[in-house]
Amino acid sequence: MISSTLLVTLLASAVSARSIKRGTGAIKCPVVLSGFVPVDKTPTDFDSYATSPFNPDYVRGSEKFSEILLFPDAGSSHFDNASTKSVEVTINDQSIFQTQNGFRRAGLQIQGDTNEGSPGTTGVRTLHFSVKQDAERTLNLTHEYLNVWHEAADFSANQFNFQSGTIIGKSDSDPNTFKVLNRQNTQVWETPIDPTAWQNFAITLDFDKNTLQVYYSKDDEPLEAVTDALTNDNSGEGQYQIGILKKPTGTSDVVNSGFQETGIDEGQIYGGIFLEDSADGCISL
Template identity: 85%
Template sequence: MISSTSFFTGLLLASSASAHLAKRGTGVIKCPVVLSGFVPADITPTDFDSSATSPFNPDYVRGTEKFSEILQFPVVEASRFDNASTRAVEVTINDNSIFQKQNGFRRAGLQIQGDTNEGSPGTQGVKTIHFSVKQDAERTLNLTHEYLNVWHERADFSANQFNFQTGTLIGKSDVDKNNFKILDRQNTEVWSTPIDPIAWQNFAVTLDFVSNTLQVYYSKDDEPLQAVTEVLQNDNSGEGQYQIGILKKPTGTSDVVNSGFQETGINEGQIYGGIFIEDSADGCISL
């Protein structure tokens, strides 16, 4: 649990952030938003603990700590699709970040309100998930581990339609551990890019749930997104939910959910901005 000093420091940062955020994103959303993970600029830490005030499910995904103890308000410039009424949020993990009985993982994550496991508007037709990430120099990831940061998980929890990952993927070489990687339903890497320690990195993944395809878009800071893959065949069946945050896998085990090595003193974070899912019917996508 965070100390009262840390909590009130977070509140002070939150209240002073507007004075530091002179630059706002210029990205224009041109397609209907079906699920919004935008974080209101005036939100307070405790707002994340109630379904009445949080843009995310207040109960998932976390351990015993409330989201008011997990999430931070970093003082950073806005991501591409954030505006004067929204802000960045940082998901953090520590030694206590154990979800349910998944003792091998250190995990905390965001599920957008309204993104149900079955019948979600995010799994109908053609949808594009947008998210921007930025690194916290004070809470760096330990890239000798494998991380899932954004993914879409089937309703039966048997597989993911896509994964946005970083670090050393289990069973793979560590040569690209400093890269963000997009993997398809078969866990085949379809695209990667180095982690930028300073810039906002903007991603979008279009999932066609009718034709079973995916396509990846990318840019930095306030540059327009560009397609970085072709339209690729992908098994998007199984419905499910979008997961956004940090899932840190252990090392030294084949049973990554339940056991393995996690160092002590974990203090890691990933900053997110501009989280939303739009309807990309007829090829619509916000760039």
């Protein structure tokens, strides 16, 4: 006969096993830059070049990444497995990068992704990332957010923006959606923000043909193309930015001024971050 204590232990183990269900997405193309977070990483690992998959100095304010990154029990994204885990980027009132006083900003740059000469800006590259919402650290969607983007090396433009919230100057935009904008800041696709599901995205940039294409799925469904390969200006090299950039309201100078409420405690959960070589049409779905 099984003792009551052992039965409780077995039941708890079964529940735990179900709660850490792993993604089944298979990576079939060469990985150029890896933002996967090994399951054994601790917060302080993200403060050192030797132990972090990301640049420990950028992009953040005065607080170290060990103070602003969380590791929630969010289950696994589509491309995570038993050896990797998700990471949550958070912002607060102190999240001011350099002198950008209008923004509240924190973000991840994959190590090896340099501003000039990056392996991420040649040939055909696909950036994969999955996002999930934290019910305790919701975004204030009356603001405009940049969540993922590729910024040109001279900082004059972004080859694409993956955004949420209320887009400044676009009164007809739905704040409750994720949006992909091209270099001209024209929206090419959107989907509602799901409060509970993992949402999986892939953005292919063809640096030879100057095109952009978007892929999407939820939870553990395979990615599907949701746009054609669209004409886009991918010139200017630069880096991929992954995290949160919250713009202010009430100003035309969003970098330096404007309204940000006090008591900010917001987060975005990310998983399955990697950049792959999509030469010859290779896409991990």
